[in-house]
Amino acid sequence: MRNIDEKSMVMQFISLNKDSIYRLAYSYVRNKDDALDVVQDAIYKAMKTKASLKDPSAVKSWFYRIVVHTSLDFLRKRKKVQPMEDEKLQTFMDGAEDVYSDIDIEKTLEELPEKYRSVIVLRFFEDLKIEEVADVLNENVNTIKTRLYQALHVLKGEMKDYISKEER
Amino acid sequence: MDDQLEKLKQQYKQIPIPDELDFIVNQALKKSYRRKMRSRWISAASAAVLLFLIGINVSTSVANAFSAIPGVGPLIKVLTIREYIVNDDSHNANIKVPGITNLKDKALELGLNEKYLEEAKALYDQFQEESSKAALGVDAGYTVMTDTDDIFAIARYVVETTGSSSENMKYDTIDKKNQILLTLPLLFKDDQYIEVISNNIKEQMKERVKADPDKTYWIENEEGDSSIEVFQSIRANQNFYINADNQLVISFDKYEVAPGYMGVQEFVIPAKVLSDILISHNYVN
Numbered sequence: 001m002r003n004i005d006e007k008s009m010v011m012q013f014i015s016l017n018k019d020s021i022y023r024l025a026y027s028y029v030r031n032k033d034d035a036l037d038v039v040q041d042a043i044y045k046a047m048k049t050k051a052s053l054k055d056p057s058a059v060k061s062w063f064y065r066i067v068v069h070t071s072l073d074f075l076r077k078r079k080k081v082q083p084m085e086d087e088k089l090q091t092f093m094d095g096a097e098d099v100y101s102d103i104d105i106e107k108t109l110e111e112l113p114e115k116y117r118s119v120i121v122l123r124f125f126e127d128l129k130i131e132e133v134a135d136v137l138n139e140n141v142n143t144i145k146t147r148l149y150q151a152l153h154v155l156k157g158e159m160k161d162y163i164s165k166e167e168r
Numbered sequence: 169m170d171d172q173l174e175k176l177k178q179q180y181k182q183i184p185i186p187d188e189l190d191f192i193v194n195q196a197l198k199k200s201y202r203r204k205m206r207s208r209w210i211s212a213a214s215a216a217v218l219l220f221l222i223g224i225n226v227s228t229s230v231a232n233a234f235s236a237i238p239g240v241g242p243l244i245k246v247l248t249i250r251e252y253i254v255n256d257d258s259h260n261a262n263i264k265v266p267g268i269t270n271l272k273d274k275a276l277e278l279g280l281n282e283k284y285l286e287e288a289k290a291l292y293d294q295f296q297e298e299s300s301k302a303a304l305g306v307d308a309g310y311t312v313m314t315d316t317d318d319i320f321a322i323a324r325y326v327v328e329t330t331g332s333s334s335e336n337m338k339y340d341t342i343d344k345k346n347q348i349l350l351t352l353p354l355l356f357k358d359d360q361y362i363e364v365i366s367n368n369i370k371e372q373m374k375e376r377v378k379a380d381p382d383k384t385y386w387i388e389n390e391e392g393d394s395s396i397e398v399f400q401s402i403r404a405n406q407n408f409y410i411n412a413d414n415q416l417v418i419s420f421d422k423y424e425v426a427p428g429y430m431g432v433q434e435f436v437i438p439a440k441v442l443s444d445i446l447i448s449h450n451y452v453n
Contacts, residue, residue: 011197018193023183032186037428039189043196044423045386073384073427108176124173125180155172 010050013059014043020126021067027121028071030110034078042070061128061135068118068136075114108155116151123148244320244344245269246312250285252292259299260329263288264309266322273347280340280349284310284324287338291326305329313339314412319451320344321409335422335432339409343451352408355416355452356445359404364445365418366401369435373399373425385426385433399425415439416452 014021018039025038046066053062112120115137122133123144134144249267254260265288271277288308295306307327314321321341328334341350353359373385386398407419420426420433439453446452 014193014197018189019185022185022189023180026183027180036186036188036192040192040196041423041428043193044428047197048423070427074429076384077382077427077429120176121180125177 007047007050009056009059010046010053010063013063014046017060021063024064024067024121024126025071027117027125028068028114029074029078034074038067038070038074042067045070058132058135061132064122064126064128064132065136065138072114112151112154115147116154119144119148120151120155244271244315244342246310246322249281250288252288254295254299258304259295260305260307261292261295261299262307262309263291263295266310266324268322271342271347276342276347276349287324313409313417314341316412316414318344319410319412319414321411323409334428337407337419337421337432339407339419341409350410350451352405355447356442357447358445360445361442362401362404364441365406365416365437366399368437368441369402369418370399372435383426384430410451411436414451414453416442 021042022035022039025042026032026035029035029038042063046063049066053059055062110117118137119133122128122136123130128136130141130144130148133148134141137144139147245268247267247269248264250265252261252263252265266284267281268277271280291306291308295304298304305328307329308325310322310324312321313323319341321339324338326336342348343350348354352361355361370387373387377383377385377387388398402418407421409417409419411417416437416439418435418437420435422428422431424433426433442452443449
């Protein structure tokens with residue numbers, strides 16, 4: 001019986017949250033078709049592995065984790081290899097490159113290294129608790145806190161840059 | 169800063185939701201659900217079905233292609249005995265039903281052929297039911313995988329296309345000399361084979377990923393992250409066939425052990441891995 005409850009619960013969660021699920025996938029793969037594919041793959045995966053959902057109250061972080069993993073698989077396949085974070089950060093610090101007149105999520109978020117982007121999206125856009133974010137990304141809470149702090153820092157640097165450019 | 173974040177969040181929330189999302193989510197949920205039900209389908213097969221009965225397909229090319237291999241074993245022929253075809257703007261079905269002839273064991277022949285018909289009918293019924301709601305494509309047919317003196321193996325494939333596609337394979341491997349339909353448990357002394365084969369497959373998966381980083385399997389990765397259910401073991405009656413080199417080939421459907429883009433996955437299990445646990449080395453060597 002427990003099995004059936006789990007299944008309908010997972011199905012219900014997916015149906016009710018499909019928009020969020022899609023956006024989360026989109027925030028990784030950045031195009032409609034791939035995002036739809038990720039959603040579909042993630043559902044298959046979830047329905048097949050729902051036994052691994054040990055704590056039914058954690059269905060949200062459990063399913064988001066599957067979406068994140070599936071998205072990363074897709075990116076890996078697409079060979080969009082992220083440069084080393086240090087290099088990437090360096091580029092941010094120099095910050096002298098492109099100037100965008102608007103704070104554009106496509107640009108700002110896309111240029112964040114994936115590990116920072118994940119925490120921002122999950123914590124601030126999907127409103128997950130720090131603990132849930134940690135659960136989704138399979139890291140401990142302190143790591144997530146640090147990463148969140150760093151992410152905001154990077155983002156702030158970015159934004160200040162934009163703002164000061166705009167003010168001139 | 170909070171303002172900026174809020175702005176970003178607004179933009180995030182405005183990522184447009186495509187119209188197809190509903191359909192794809194429902195379809196995926198339904199299919200995942202149906203996957204479990206598949207074995208129970210057969211009873212529902214007799215509904216009124218529009219048949220495009222081509223009769224025995226006497227297309228000589230097909231018949232010849234599959235029966236031309238001379239050998240000690242009896243000449244088994246496979247013909248397309250029925251074809252279900254639907255073609256309109258948004259619905260496509262092309263379901264070819266194989267029929268095996270010339271088996272000495274007529275009961276086995278009949279059993280297999282009935283099974284193929286039922287599979288096709290069930291597929292067609294499902295297509296009819298779902299096509300009233302949405303665009304859909306189904307392509308099903310068969311391939312002779314192996315035809316040697318000893319072994320005859322036939323695969324049936326089903327490719328369903330909605331937003332993206334799913335792919336299913338089924339196999340029958342027949343011992344020609346003894347006219348037996350082989351099953352995986354039949355080949356081995358005891359159920360140790362499940363573990364032996366599974367372990368070998370896990371190794372092969374790792375090697376494949378190492379050789380080509382574009383490949384992904386649902387196996388534990390280097391970080392030891394096994395939070396997602398990973399491939400643990402084959403099923404006792406996992407899809408398999410025996411190829412022309414007398415090797416055991418284990419097959420997984422799309423999505424079964426890897427993300428969808430990897431498609432159907434096959435693993436040839438080296439004979440030396442199996443030699444201790446095989447009952448006889450007649451089939452696999």
